[in-house]
Amino acid sequence: PLRIAILASGRGSNFAALLAARERGELPVDFVLVASDKADAPVLRLAQSAGVPTTVLDPRQYAERRAYDVALFDRIGASKPDLLVLAGFMRIIDGDALKPWAGRMINIHPSLLPKYRGLHTHRRALKAGDLEHGASVHYVTAELDGGPVIAQITFPIEADDDENTLAARLLPMEHQLLPAVVELIAAGRLALSEEGIRLDGQILRKPLRW
Numbered sequence: 001p002l003r004i005a006i007l008a009s010g011r012g013s014n015f016a017a018l019l020a021a022r023e024r025g026e027l028p029v030d031f032v033l034v035a036s037d038k039a040d041a042p043v044l045r046l047a048q049s050a051g052v053p054t055t056v057l058d059p060r061q062y063a064e065r066r067a068y069d070v071a072l073f074d075r076i077g078a079s080k081p082d083l084l085v086l087a088g089f090m091r092i093i094d095g096d097a098l099k100p101w102a103g104r105m106i107n108i109h110p111s112l113l114p115k116y117r118g119l120h121t122h123r124r125a126l127k128a129g130d131l132e133h134g135a136s137v138h139y140v141t142a143e144l145d146g147g148p149v150i151a152q153i154t155f156p157i158e159a160d161d162d163e164n165t166l167a168a169r170l171l172p173m174e175h176q177l178l179p180a181v182v183e184l185i186a187a188g189r190l191a192l193s194e195e196g197i198r199l200d201g202q203i204l205r206k207p208l209r210w
């Protein structure tokens with residue numbers, strides 16, 4: 001099975017969705033590590049109760065981002081993952097630290113990329129008067145939230161939506177999207193090449209829609 005390491009900073013509902021998909025027999029993967037930058041992140045308890053090893057690296061113990069990222073990825077590398085999944089990891093990662101993982105690291109982001117990289121995506125979609133919103137899963141590159149987009153899930157924004165209602169509608173959709181993409185990777189159907197993302201060997205011209 002595909003060996004997966006998770007990086008997460010918080011609640012861990014996306015990791016929970018991956019665990020649940022595996023429980024249902026839909027995801028032939030092993031979770032080899034959950035790594036966090038926050039010692040009190042609920043995702044760590046979730047991992048422990050599922051018997052998944054955890055590790056915490058506190059950025060405050062490091063003088064600079066680069067040193068932190070080197071230590072983090074050293075530790076992650078030691079568990080020999082095939083794939084790194086950023087599931088609510090809320091730190092920017094140094095480009096050099098990412099390089100060895102090119103094509104082997106994905107992130108879920110709560111916007112329809114390339115719209116709204118970074119934070120406050122729901123607020124920004126509302127402010128822009130967007131008619132739809134959604135989430136994206138993309139390969140991670142040195143450009144923040146800027147790597148090739150694999151798949152997106154979308155839904156209409158209603159007139160009375162606010163940040164909270166958007167977040168509440170989006171989250172369960174994220175929980176479908178992320179396991180679906182991981183399933184494609186586990187099945188060996190997705191790869192990142194020089195020319196772009198390949199699905200079943202064919203270049204993907206636009207993100208898959210869920």
Ligand code: GAR
Nearest residue numbers: 010011012013014087088108109110
């Ligand atoms: C999710 O909405 C995810 O898309 C977002 O954080 C939340 C994590 O929730 N990620 C980012 O904003 C990445 N920049 P979770 O901890 O319950 O999975």
